[in-house]
Every structure is written in C-alpha cells, then in structure tokens.
Amino acid sequence: MPQFDKPYDVIVAGAGIAGIAAALEASRAGLRTCLVEKTVLTGGLATSGIVNIYLPICDGRGTQVTFGIAEELLHLSYRYGPGDVPTDWREVADGRAPSRFRVTFSPAAFILALDEVLVQAGVDVWLDTLVSTPIMEDDRVTGVEVENKSGRGVLRAKCLIDATGDADVAYLAGAPCTETDNWLSIWALETSLDVAREAVAADSGEPLLSRLTLGGWNNGQNHPGGVRKFRGTSGAEVTEFVLRSRDLVREVYTQTDQDRHDKFCLTLPGMAQFRTTRRLVGQTTMTEGQDGRHVDESVGLVPDWRRAGPVWEVPYGALVPRKVKGLLAAGRCVDSEADAWEVMRVIPPCALTGQIAGIAAALAVHHNTTPDAVEPSLIQAKLKEYGVPFHLAQVGL
Ligand SMILES: Cc1cc2nc3c(=O)[nH]c(=O)nc-3n(C[C@H](O)[C@H](O)[C@H](O)COP(=O)(O)OP(=O)(O)OC[C@H]3O[C@@H](n4cnc5c(N)ncnc54)[C@H](O)[C@@H]3O)c2cc1C
Known part of the structure; x- marks a missing residue:
C-alpha cells in the first residue's frame, strides 16, 4: 500500500x-x-x-x-x-x-x-x-x-x-x-425495449449505449427557459447544478405515458457535468x-x-x-x-x-x-x- x-x-x-x-x-x-x-x-x-x-x-x-x-x-x-x-x-x-x-x-x-x-x-x-x-x-x-x-x-x-x-x-x-458560468444540462444513459429491439435487429450490443442529452448545449442552445447559469466553483453551486440537472431527467419520465418497465434511465453521471x-x-x-x-x-x-x-x-x-x-x-x-x-x-x-x-x-x-x-x-x-x-x-x- x-x-x-x-x-x-x-x-x-x-x-x-x-x-x-x-x-x-x-x-x-x-x-x-x-x-x-x-x-x-x-x-x-x-x-x-x-x-x-x-x-x-x-x-x-x-x-x-x-x-x-x-x-x-x-x-x-x-x-x-x-x-x-x-x-x-x-x-x-x-x-x-x-x-x-x-x-x-x-x-x-x-x-x-x-x-x-x-x-x-x-x-x-x-x-x-x-x-x-x-x-x-x-x-x-x-x-x-x-x-x-x-x-x-x-x-x-x-x-x-x-x-x-x-x-x-x-x-x-x-x-x-x-x-x-455553465448552462444547465445533463447527459445520462437510458435503456428501453426499443433500444433492445434495435440491438437484436443489428445483431450488436452497440445500440444499448443509448444516450439521453438534456438541457443547454455547449453554445447555450436548448437551455431551459427561465433557468439561471451555474458556476462550478462553490459547494452550493455544484450541489444545486447537480440536483437541478437531475430534475431535467425526471421530467422526461413523468411527461411520458410510456411504461416504466419499457424505458428508464440506466446510469446517471457520477460527477458534476460542468463544461468549465x-x-x-x-x-x-x-x-x-x-x-x-x-x-x-x-x-x-x-x-x-x-x-x-x-x-x-x-x-x-x-x-x-x-x-x-x-x-x-x-x-x-x-x-x-x-x-x-x-x-x-x-x-x-x-x-x-x-x-x-x-x-x-x-x-x-x-x-x-x-x-x-x-x-x-x-x-x-x-x-x-x-x-x-x-x-x-x-x-x-
Ligand atoms: C455535458 C458535457 C458534454 C461533453 N461532451 C463531450 C464530447 O462529446 N466529447 C468530448 O471529447 N468532450 C466532451 N466534453 C468535454 C470533456 O468531457 C471534458 O472536458 C474532458 O473529459 C475533461 O478532462 P479533464 O481530464 O481535463 O478533466 P475531468 O474529466 O474533469 O477530470 C478531472 C478529474 O479530477 C478529479 N478531481 C477533481 N478535483 C480533485 C481533487 N481535489 N482531488 C482528487 N481528484 C480530483 C475528478 O474526480 C476527475 O476524475 C463534454 C463535457 C460536458 C460537461
């Protein structure tokens, strides 16, 4: 050691x-x-x-x-x-x-x-x-x-x-x-029956790497209206950015009428996704x-x-x-x-x-x-x- x-x-x-x-x-x-x-x-x-x-x-x-x-x-x-x-x-x-x-x-x-x-x-x-x-x-x-x-x-x-x-x-x-400052955004991995079918049709597991990208892009496009920008240099800002970004993911699954068994979030980021x-x-x-x-x-x-x-x-x-x-x-x-x-x-x-x-x-x-x-x-x-x-x-x- x-x-x-x-x-x-x-x-x-x-x-x-x-x-x-x-x-x-x-x-x-x-x-x-x-x-x-x-x-x-x-x-x-x-x-x-x-x-x-x-x-x-x-x-x-x-x-x-x-x-x-x-x-x-x-x-x-x-x-x-x-x-x-x-x-x-x-x-x-x-x-x-x-x-x-x-x-x-x-x-x-x-x-x-x-x-x-x-x-x-x-x-x-x-x-x-x-x-x-x-x-x-x-x-x-x-x-x-x-x-x-x-x-x-x-x-x-x-x-x-x-x-x-x-x-x-x-x-x-x-x-x-x-x-x-950073736009509010989050990238996660999700899975679904559709993705599984796609993988079977392609005879490859590669489609299973299905990404969910939400919120502002690098240039601010797609940033949720009325949401402020975040600075990743204080504990409070990091915490709020992470919690608010996970709200964006939750919204995807509460707004859909899809069965929770058919499509769901598989992996969330293990660190705050600040671009800068x-x-x-x-x-x-x-x-x-x-x-x-x-x-x-x-x-x-x-x-x-x-x-x-x-x-x-x-x-x-x-x-x-x-x-x-x-x-x-x-x-x-x-x-x-x-x-x-x-x-x-x-x-x-x-x-x-x-x-x-x-x-x-x-x-x-x-x-x-x-x-x-x-x-x-x-x-x-x-x-x-x-x-x-x-x-x-x-x-x-
Ligand atoms: C939403 C988003 C989308 C992006 N899209 C892409 C893309 O598609 N393709 C692409 O190439 N790039 C993309 N980027 C940018 C890219 O991912 C990162 O900028 C790059 O990976 C940063 O690498 P790094 O090694 O400089 O820093 P980081 O990846 O941030 O690594 C820093 C490491 O240091 C550790 N660390 C921090 N502080 C301490 C400490 N005090 N003690 C010990 N360890 C510490 C952290 O845990 C981390 O492991 C994206 C970034 C974001 C946020």
Missing part, C-alpha cells in the same frame, strides 16, 4: 483523461509518479461523467493532426467494449471526409482499459483520495495535503500537475485563474482566431471538433501558471478562452496537454528545475523522438 510519506518525482492531481495522460508519460519516462483521484473511477468526465464520445483527432479533411497518448487512449476506449474508428475518415470528397477519426465508447469498458494501462506503466494510483491544500515553499509548490480512509497526510514531489479540471491546486497555490469551472491564466492565452497560425512554442496540434478545417497549434505557455512554480495545468483548465476554449476543452486536447505536462515535468525533474524554466524546444525535441507533429507544416497543413 502506498504510504503518505513516500516521496514522488511527480504528483498528478485528478485521474481524468488529462491526468491519466500526464501520469502515463511521467511514469514511462522513469519518474516516481502518483495519480490521486477523489472518486474510485479513472477517466473523469469521459467515464464517470458519461461523456462517451472521443471527439476527432483529425481535421475533417482526411488529415490526422493529434497523435501520441491522445491517439493511444482513443484506441483504448474500445478495447473492452463497442466502438470503432470509422474506416472512411480519410476518404475526401468536395474537400471533406464523410466521417471523422473519433469513437463512441462504453464508459465502463474504457475504465477497465485505463486501469490496466496505468498499472502496466507503474503509476502509483491513489483512488478515493482527495487532494486539498497545496504545500508551498515560498512561491513553489512542493506537495499537497490529501485525505482518504487512512486519514489526512501530505504527499511531496518535485513537480505537481493540476489535472483536477477545475485548476483547484493552482488556485489554492495562488496562481491567477478565471471562472466561467475555473481555468488558469497562464503564461500564454489561446484565443479566438489563432487557428491555422504557426506558434513557435507549439507542443501539439488540435482540430476543431465542430467543423472540418481549422487546426490549432497549442502553446506550451497555456499550461504554465503565473506566479507559482513547480506546477503545471493539464486538461480543461489550461489557459484558453472564447473559440479556443471550445476547441481545447474536449477529450483529445485534454489528453494532449496531459502528455505535454508529463514530458515537461520529466524534463524539469531531470534538469533539476521547475516547469516554467523548461524550454519548449526541449519538449519539441522529445515529441520529434516520438514522431509526434507539433507544427501545421509537419502534417502538410
């Missing part, structure tokens, strides 16, 4: 997709790495949050743009369950591919594969363990207080990665952050209109999941906090705003920034420095070694 006083090279807070990618990268680089997760499920919003679409890693015109652990995890999402990469995503007609390099997966099946790959990589996984207050030495984070069944303790490391989705560690360490809560104000902000541009400090490429064409170069500075050292952010809490945030907050970019945080943490530890002092060119050299493109020109765009 892991001990509270065991020293680590890297602590990753939060086992969502970003935290998993960060922990895999750091551990494979030979660092003593732990991944601390407050629930008992790995995968975060993608699994316990029932957000089961691994959005595209291609540009919608037949070119793959995101590689590395982001691609590895996409394939893991269907190792133990349904879901396949469409075979026609490269076939382009009229400048567009008929489908994209993406997968719809079973959340439970994805967890089985994530657990397995973390153990194989030698990551020390701490489940049911809450990360609370960061331990500071001047402006540097050197550890975190954690709490679980064994009680309260301290974990120390040379470098920390905040993959909480909410920039909780960065915020409590004193790094500048910003907050945004708090994110870093980092060394570099990704913003509106920066797609298609060369960025010297780029550490990866991400497509626009909403439309074919736009591809963005991701600056390393979006992961690096201001004012606080020894810390990186990864996933939906990196510094991006407006249209860039829409592109960056989904699963593949979260995996990408997770891997980059893992590479940067390994470089910081090996050079006995902090992530803010890591030259992006060193990260780029590592990506070249992996064969992972980070400039548009490298994928012919």
Whole structure:
C-alpha cells in the first residue's frame, strides 16, 4: 500500500483523461509518479461523467493532426467494449471526409482499459483520495495535503500537475485563474425495449449505449427557459447544478405515458457535468482566431471538433501558471478562452496537454528545475523522438 510519506518525482492531481495522460508519460519516462483521484473511477468526465464520445483527432479533411497518448487512449476506449474508428475518415470528397477519426465508447469498458494501462506503466494510483491544500515553499509548490480512509497526510514531489479540471491546486497555490458560468444540462444513459429491439435487429450490443442529452448545449442552445447559469466553483453551486440537472431527467419520465418497465434511465453521471469551472491564466492565452497560425512554442496540434478545417497549434505557455512554480495545468483548465476554449476543452486536447505536462515535468525533474524554466524546444525535441507533429507544416497543413 502506498504510504503518505513516500516521496514522488511527480504528483498528478485528478485521474481524468488529462491526468491519466500526464501520469502515463511521467511514469514511462522513469519518474516516481502518483495519480490521486477523489472518486474510485479513472477517466473523469469521459467515464464517470458519461461523456462517451472521443471527439476527432483529425481535421475533417482526411488529415490526422493529434497523435501520441491522445491517439493511444482513443484506441483504448474500445478495447473492452463497442466502438470503432470509422474506416472512411480519410476518404475526401468536395474537400471533406464523410466521417471523422473519433469513437463512441462504453464508459465502463474504457475504465477497465485505463486501469490496466496505468498499472502496466507503474503509476502509483491513489483512488478515493482527495487532494486539498497545496504545500508551498515560498512561491513553489512542493506537495499537497490529501485525505482518504487512512486519514489526512501530505504527499511531496518535485513537480505537481493540476489535472483536477477545475485548476483547484493552482488556485489554492495562488496562481491567477478565471471562472466561467455553465448552462444547465445533463447527459445520462437510458435503456428501453426499443433500444433492445434495435440491438437484436443489428445483431450488436452497440445500440444499448443509448444516450439521453438534456438541457443547454455547449453554445447555450436548448437551455431551459427561465433557468439561471451555474458556476462550478462553490459547494452550493455544484450541489444545486447537480440536483437541478437531475430534475431535467425526471421530467422526461413523468411527461411520458410510456411504461416504466419499457424505458428508464440506466446510469446517471457520477460527477458534476460542468463544461468549465475555473481555468488558469497562464503564461500564454489561446484565443479566438489563432487557428491555422504557426506558434513557435507549439507542443501539439488540435482540430476543431465542430467543423472540418481549422487546426490549432497549442502553446506550451497555456499550461504554465503565473506566479507559482513547480506546477503545471493539464486538461480543461489550461489557459484558453472564447473559440479556443471550445476547441481545447474536449477529450483529445485534454489528453494532449496531459502528455505535454508529463514530458515537461520529466524534463524539469531531470534538469533539476521547475516547469516554467523548461524550454519548449526541449519538449519539441522529445515529441520529434516520438514522431509526434507539433507544427501545421509537419502534417502538410
Ligand atoms: C455535458 C458535457 C458534454 C461533453 N461532451 C463531450 C464530447 O462529446 N466529447 C468530448 O471529447 N468532450 C466532451 N466534453 C468535454 C470533456 O468531457 C471534458 O472536458 C474532458 O473529459 C475533461 O478532462 P479533464 O481530464 O481535463 O478533466 P475531468 O474529466 O474533469 O477530470 C478531472 C478529474 O479530477 C478529479 N478531481 C477533481 N478535483 C480533485 C481533487 N481535489 N482531488 C482528487 N481528484 C480530483 C475528478 O474526480 C476527475 O476524475 C463534454 C463535457 C460536458 C460537461
């Protein structure tokens, strides 16, 4: 059993997709790495949050743009369950591919594969363990207080990665952050006799992954009238958002005259489904209109999941906090705003920034420095070694 006083090279807070990618990268680089997760499920919003679409890693015109652990995890999402990469995503007609390099997966099946790959990589996984207050030495984070069944303790490391989705560690360490509101919405899984018949007719269990999506979309469309927006940064707001979102589900089944034996909700999300809560104000902000541009400090490429064409170069500075050292952010809490945030907050970019945080943490530890002092060119050299493109020109765009 892991001990509270065991020293680590890297602590990753939060086992969502970003935290998993960060922990895999750091551990494979030979660092003593732990991944601390407050629930008992790995995968975060993608699994316990029932957000089961691994959005595209291609540009919608037949070119793959995101590689590395982001691609590895996409394939893991269907190792133990349904879901396949469409075979026609490269076939382009009229400048567009008929489908994209993406997968719809079973959340439970994805967890089985994530657990397995973390153990194989030698990551020390701490489940049911809450990360609370960061331990500071001047402006540097050197550890975190954690709490679980064994009680309260301290974990120390040379470098920390905040993959909480909410920039909780960065915020409590004193790094500048910003907050945004959310439309009321909920995604759940439901089942019904119709779905079962569809599965039998198709001779496949895949239709059983039937999703119920209610409330506001990412752009606010479909938001229930008269309902306010919610901010996921206080206990009261999180509780009200979750309870009100479950009202939306209840309404579906009270308004229908269908027999409760024929159609019902199968699984509710195990975590609050906020698209955004708090994110870093980092060394570099990704913003509106920066797609298609060369960025010297780029550490990866991400497509626009909403439309074919736009591809963005991701600056390393979006992961690096201001004012606080020894810390990186990864996933939906990196510094991006407006249209860039829409592109960056989904699963593949979260995996990408997770891997980059893992590479940067390994470089910081090996050079006995902090992530803010890591030259992006060193990260780029590592990506070249992996064969992972980070400039548009490298994928012919
Ligand atoms: C309604 C909705 C629909 C979406 N649709 C899609 C979609 O179709 N496709 C897509 O690709 N993306 C979609 N997204 C976005 C995407 O799911 C998430 O942004 C992405 O999965 C976030 O990954 P992450 O690792 O950054 O954070 P998270 O998934 O939020 O993971 C953070 C992890 O940290 C843990 N944690 C938090 N605080 C602590 C703490 N103090 N101590 C220990 N552990 C902690 C959490 O339990 C969680 O496991 C959607 C999001 C929402 C809300």
